[in-house]
Amino acid sequence: MSVKTFTSEILTSSDTNTYLANSGLVYVTSATIGSAVSSVTVSSAFSATYDAYRVVVVGGTGSVTTGVAVGMAGGPATGYYYGLVYATYASTVVSANVNTNNGANWQFVGGITAGQASSFVFDIYNPFLSLYTTIHNGSYAGGATAGTGNGYLAAATSFTGFVIAPQSGTLTGGTITVYGYRKA
Amino acid sequence: MTRPNIQIDDEVREMTEAEYEALLATGWTLEGTDETPTAG
Secondary structure (H helix, E strand, C coil), X not given: CCCXXXXXXXXXXXXXXXXXXXXXXXXXXXEECCCCEEEEEECCCCXXXXXXXXXXXXXXXXXXXXXXXXXXXXXXXXCEEEEEEEEECCXXXXXXXXXXEEECCEEEEEEECECCCEEEEEEXXXXXXXXXXXXXXXXXXXXXXXXXXXXXXXXXXXXCCEEEEECCCCEECCEEEEEEECCC | CCCCXXXXXXXXXXXXXXXXXXXXXXXXXXXXXXXXXXXX
């Protein structure tokens, strides 16, 4: 909808409901992470309603300090490509690193620190369309390093869900929330 | 050794032996390894 310019002091319920329903980022679904899980599958996140999604993971703790991998639910065993650029907190040196090269998922999309509340976000594009799915703005933050990454899955396949998995150890608690970017 | 849990939507259960073997084949360990990102 076009942006409306209000010219009076009256904000009607109709206008309010319209703008609430047409916010830029729209809640789709969420999942509460269980206890000591090695992976979490959110199976009904993607549909034809949106082409772009933001996934926010917040509040969980890891049993070890590690990266967090992301893949598509029911996705192929290979075909994931992802480049992470990271730096250490203790140095000004930036290290470029291609972490996933035709791998089984995208590695180091997020990071968790043992025993501490952790959070990370990433964007997924075109998962439901029969096109290559791309991932952007991965936000890895580990115990000693941090960086951001982008990549794609070389499979022109439609997916409805995704999987989050610590690369070592397990996750406990926290919430995974999926938002869709409103098209128009 | 107890196998880790796996979660699919709201269901949390212990991994099957086959699922656990597949997880180990990816290089996953319970104790963790060097967290420094390395080339895949």
